[in-house]
Amino acid sequence: MNSSDIAQLAIVGISACILAPFLGSYMERVYAGKPHPLAFLGRFERFIYKVTGIDPHEQMNWKQYTVSLLEFSFISIAVLFLILVGQGFLPFNPQKYPGLAWDLALNTAISFVTNTNWQAYSGEASLSYLAQAAGLAVQNFLSAAAGMAVAVAIVRGIARGTDSREGLGNFWADMTRSVLYILLPLSLILAIALVSQGVVQSISGYVPTLSFEGKNGLIPLGPAASQIAIKHLGTNGGGFFGPNSAFPFENPTPLSNILEMLAQILIPFAFPFLFGAMVKDKKQGYMLFMVMFVLLSIAVWGSLTSELRWGTLEGKEYRFGKAGSALFSVLTTITSCGAVNAMHDSLSPLSGMIAMFDIMIGEVIFGGVGSGLYGMLALVIVAVFIAGLMVGRSPEYLGKKIEAREMQLSMIAIIIPNFLILVLSAVAISLSAGRAGIANSGPHGLSEILYAYSSGAGNNGSAFGGLAANSVFYNLTVGLAMLLGRFGVMVPMLGVGGSLAAKKRVPQGSGTLRTNTLTFGVFLFFVIIIVAGLTHFPALTLGPILEHFLMLQGVKL
Amino acid sequence: MRIPAIPARIFKSVRFLFVMTILLGIVYPAVVTGIAQLIFPDKANGSLIVLDGKVRGSSLLAQRFDSPQFFHPRPSATDYTYIGAGASNQGPISAALVKTVEDRQVTWERSYGSLAPEEMLYASGSGLDPDISVDAALAQVNTVAKARGLSDYSRRALVAAINEQARASKGLIGVVRINVMKLNTLLETDPEYRGTVTRQ
Numbered sequence: 182m183n184s185s186d187i188a189q190l191a192i193v194g195i196s197a198c199i200l201a202p203f204l205g206s207y208m209e210r211v212y213a214g215k216p217h218p219l220a221f222l223g224r225f226e227r228f229i230y231k232v233t234g235i236d237p238h239e240q241m242n243w244k245q246y247t248v249s250l251l252e253f254s255f256i257s258i259a260v261l262f263l264i265l266v267g268q269g270f271l272p273f274n275p276q277k278y279p280g281l282a283w284d285l286a287l288n289t290a291i292s293f294v295t296n297t298n299w300q301a302y303s304g305e306a307s308l309s310y311l312a313q314a315a316g317l318a319v320q321n322f323l324s325a326a327a328g329m330a331v332a333v334a335i336v337r338g339i340a341r342g343t344d345s346r347e348g349l350g351n352f353w354a355d356m357t358r359s360v361l362y363i364l365l366p367l368s369l370i371l372a373i374a375l376v377s378q379g380v381v382q383s384i385s386g387y388v389p390t391l392s393f394e395g396k397n398g399l400i401p402l403g404p405a406a407s408q409i410a411i412k413h414l415g416t417n418g419g420g421f422f423g424p425n426s427a428f429p430f431e432n433p434t435p436l437s438n439i440l441e442m443l444a445q446i447l448i449p450f451a452f453p454f455l456f457g458a459m460v461k462d463k464k465q466g467y468m469l470f471m472v473m474f475v476l477l478s479i480a481v482w483g484s485l486t487s488e489l490r491w492g493t494l495e496g497k498e499y500r501f502g503k504a505g506s507a508l509f510s511v512l513t514t515i516t517s518c519g520a521v522n523a524m525h526d527s528l529s530p531l532s533g534m535i536a537m538f539d540i541m542i543g544e545v546i547f548g549g550v551g552s553g554l555y556g557m558l559a560l561v562i563v564a565v566f567i568a569g570l571m572v573g574r575s576p577e578y579l580g581k582k583i584e585a586r587e588m589q590l591s592m593i594a595i596i597i598p599n600f601l602i603l604v605l606s607a608v609a610i611s612l613s614a615g616r617a618g619i620a621n622s623g624p625h626g627l628s629e630i631l632y633a634y635s636s637g638a639g640n641n642g643s644a645f646g647g648l649a650a651n652s653v654f655y656n657l658t659v660g661l662a663m664l665l666g667r668f669g670v671m672v673p674m675l676g677v678g679g680s681l682a683a684k685k686r687v688p689q690g691s692g693t694l695r696t697n698t699l700t701f702g703v704f705l706f707f708v709i710i711i712v713a714g715l716t717h718f719p720a721l722t723l724g725p726i727l728e729h730f731l732m733l734q735g736v737k738l
Numbered sequence: 739m740r741i742p743a744i745p746a747r748i749f750k751s752v753r754f755l756f757v758m759t760i761l762l763g764i765v766y767p768a769v770v771t772g773i774a775q776l777i778f779p780d781k782a783n784g785s786l787i788v789l790d791g792k793v794r795g796s797s798l799l800a801q802r803f804d805s806p807q808f809f810h811p812r813p814s815a816t817d818y819t820y821i822g823a824g825a826s827n828q829g830p831i832s833a834a835l836v837k838t839v840e841d842r843q844v845t846w847e848r849s850y851g852s853l854a855p856e857e858m859l860y861a862s863g864s865g866l867d868p869d870i871s872v873d874a875a876l877a878q879v880n881t882v883a884k885a886r887g888l889s890d891y892s893r894r895a896l897v898a899a900i901n902e903q904a905r906a907s908k909g910l911i912g913v914v915r916i917n918v919m920k921l922n923t924l925l926e927t928d929p930e931y932r933g934t935v936t937r938q
Contacts, residue, residue, distance in 0.1 A: 185912035253751045306822040315763030382774035382782045407770040427863030429798035435913040495860040496825040499869040526827040625829035647827030737833035
């Protein structure tokens with residue numbers, strides 16, 4: 182590591198840790214409807230409620246909240262699908278791109294509505310400005326807002342007292358507030374900052390050029406900065422241009438790289454603090470933050486070590502270097518962002534594995550906006566239950582008894598993504614349609630498939646890009662993984678929120694297992710490692726770990 | 739509480755999506771475009787290189803250079819195409835990658851008579867990386883000067899220009915790099931480096 186690598190790491194880490202507590206307490210005020218610095222936008226908020234016929238004070242129980250979420254998400258998928266297949270007939274299409282094939286359009290629609298942003302296409306080579314700005318970028322905001330809203334609703338359920346008139350909140354109000362007071366202002370600032378570094382923002386058509394040596398070319402432009410800002414802040418990750426944040430128009434300087442990394446961890450870092458404020462026990466938030474931060478530090482250390490020792494500059498940009506690329510690859514996979522500034526397919530085997538494992542662990546090392554928190558809460562509930570069994574205490578979390586129903590729902594939320602990763606990878610490797618997509622031979626080929634379904638089920642969106650993923654087989658199976666990986670975790674966890682909301686708070690006694698302590702943090706850490714490790718270690722052995730040892734032996738395939 | 743009939747609820751979802759699309763899909767990008775075009779028009783429009791009123795490329799996107807009269811950028815897996823650019827995605831133990839890297843070393847040695855800096859052997863992530871190391875730029879100076887028929891004085895001025903660009907690139911974070919496009923633009927615009935070359 183040279184001094185500029187250390188500077189990048191320090192700037193990103195320290196700024197995020199300083200900003201996150203403030204953002205967390207600000208977000209608590211926003212969601213609770215308390216006064217806050219941006220409350221002057223309340224006029225717009227009320228206007229939105231008026232024209233959409235929303236009553237923000239209408240309290241929803243967990244079923245109503247879930248139904249609203251699912252209906253809105255499926256309508257969003259349908260509308261986005263229609264925009265993508267019909268872009269040829271719509272305006273703002275300077276390159277006259279035709280509509281996407283049905284399977285690619287379906288995959289892309291699911292991808293953006295589930296906050297995954299898996300991309301089996303190259304933006305600048307296949308999409309109109311309208312499809313990008315009014316289709317994809319809108320879902321970048323709304324899928325992020327949905328994740329945040331669901332997390333807030335679940336925490337309300339956990340924190341709720343005995344007043345049975347309270348529900349989990351109002352889905353539409355939570356969506357609107359997430360967009361208006363959190364995502365939109367931050368995006369506006371970031372977008373302008375990115376333009377100052379050289380990110381393009383234009384609605385003119387592509388620019389014809391004559392190269393220095395006299396060859397004709399066409400430089401792609403578009404409303405990129407506005408979309409790239411929310412792509413990071415909403416942990417979406419879908420690039421405006423094919424090579425994502427490696428493309429100079431998408432991430433032109435070391436400073437823009439720092440801003441993009443900071444943006445993708447900012448809101449996920451704030452969520453544990455928001456949690457602590459909502460349950461009125463800040464130490465609970467600190468405990469979750471510390472567990473996540475330790476896991477993150479291990480991942481950063483491992484990835485940097487491997488990449489600086491064994492990595493090459495293949496697939497990397499010179500302005501980011503090996504360290505700036507390795508750090509980005511960790512931050513984009515611990516959060517469910519999935520933007521890439523270097524090609525993960527060409528990372529050293531262990532750095533590639535760490536990126537994959539960050540996703541396999543359930544996107545809970547901070548994770549996606551909102552989704553990281555409720556994913557972590559599933560593991561907390563399991564940890565509370567196991568700890569309760571071990572020391573012979575009745576398991577409680579924040580004064581609510583953890584019983585069979587919460588355990589069943591949490592286990593479903595944990596098992597579904599893991600099940601999707603392993604089973605779909607096994608199916609793909611067994612079928613010629615699956616093997617047809619592999620680009621590299623040997624263990625790396627397995628890694629490409631394993632990464633694809635991890636990315637889909639974990640709603641990450643990054644890829645081992647060599648995999649030829651734009652086939653009917655991959656479009657549909659990855660689409661399925663994204664859909665179930667999103668709603669198969671959201672819905673059971675909303676169920677947990679609903680179930681805990683209905684329970685009486687029992688006062689803390691001497692027999693209570695305290696969950697805001699270092700001891701519990703350490704215990705939770707090992708539960709997370711064991712659950713993810715036992716599930717995925719066998720598959721990783723056959724992929725990146727085998728590849729690492731082959732590399733040390735000097736084997737070339 | 740009564741759950742409203744399904745059509746009414748779906749209508750609510752559609753209305754919400756419609757309003758949000760206006761706000762986030764039209765108003766927001768329009769506002770960002772307006773501000774960007776006002777404050778940073780050059781950057782917002784692609785940092786274009788314009789010579790004699792003609793767009794010759796972007797200073798952020800590398801292009802293909804074959805002639806020894808220009809500095810050469812990093813290798814591109816997609817032949818420097820602007821649309822559909824990308825990387826090789828070859829894995830760390832790929833035999834094909836080893837072969838390609840060996841070939842690039844041979845080509846570099848033939849042109850510049852030295853060991854190639856690492857970034858000149860490995861294709862970039864975007865296929866359009868405009869930056870190279872100071873070493874890679876300095877290694878190419880003599881070849882460029884010779885091809886352009888530069889005097890020894892101009893050649894040394896070129897070395898100084900490279901070192902100056904390196905200093906300026908350091909910035910806050912300290913990543914020292916040379917932008918090939920800016921360097922080649924300098925060759926084409928400064929009479930000092932024009933030498934005996936006529937512009938295409």
